[in-house]
Amino acid sequence: MPRSCMARAPRVGYAATVMTQTLTLRRPDDWHLHLRDGAMMRAVLPETARDFARAIIMPNLVPPVVTSGDAAAYRDRILAALPAGAEFAPLMTLYLTEQTDPADVVQAHADGLIAAVKLYPAGATTNSASGVRDMDKVQPVFDAMAEAGVPLCVHGEVTDPAIDIFDREAVFIDRVLDPIRRRTPGLRVIMEHITTSDACAYVRESDGSLGATITTHHLLINRNHILVGGIKPHFYCLPVAKRETHREALVALATSGFPYVFLGTDSAPHTQANKECACGCAGIFSAPVTMPWLAQVFDEAGALDKLEAFTSLNGPAFYGMSANEGRLTLEKAPPTGGPQQIETPDGPVIVFDPGISLTWRVRGAENGTG
16 A cells, blocks of 8 residues: 555644553453454454453354354354453344344343344445345334343444435434334443444433443544545544544543443454455454553543443443453553554454554453453
8 A cells, every 4th residue: 555545644632641650440341343254253353352351243244143043153153263261252243134033032132142133224334235224124123122121233324325424323313213212112222333423412311221332443533534645544434434523522422431331442354455445345443452542542531530431331231241350451651653454364454543652552451251
């Protein structure tokens, strides 16, 4: 890739703190993660398992994970690929389709096989062609989930081509999400990877049945990072990063201690070749550097005391799980960049780098899941 396209992104207003500091948290969880499958999964899984105790695993494989049998088989492949000595629990999800069997969903959740069901509007993101086009056709699934206490994770964007890509999240809330919640009292919903002040305002009204995840990268970049000085394909993701005012709203919510918002990295590996091409894939690979970058964001906001809630406490509480017993320690370090890439059998995967000197690092993690 030409160096002009790999240049560091514009700064977004962070200033380094000079005092030496360490911070120990309960071991964090990732409530939105793409591991892919096969050789790619085996290459990227250690990057998550090193720091995180659990992760909600996205089901948008090819073919997708649509039944309890699919979920069990995928979980077994993940566990078989874990590095020796790693203590990591994959929390499986089912991909909602218009043919999903409500009984299969309820039983899979009761058996502890799945933690949630994932709603992709058809065509919204990577491998979402099998997603839902007519919400009325999946209402019986929503009703069964509400009765059984099965959480629904949503990719919150409409796919109407008449709607501008920067407006798709706000329109989704009005047209799709709010009507689903009104029709289905008791349904627990997680708005995943929110990107707008509209979504921040909506989740702040939660009565406890609505939660939201925020990614590492949406706390650090805005749409200028993608477009200023040349197109930066490694900053392209879906939902796409928005204006700086929206990024600021996300930081304010994440660092506020609000109990219904928590970390979901949406770390999504694609090879460098599949990002740097005429039709580059959407996705940012942040798993190796998420915890240092989050410490930096919270440090700059004067909210290091809120980091544990965001990464380690709020998510388990929303999903009805215990917080992890293990610990993870971060420390201030001389400013550096993060790792540039990891190698996979399919080719290198570029690691998220927002173009700011990184002043935190992970000292180490102790095992112990919830």
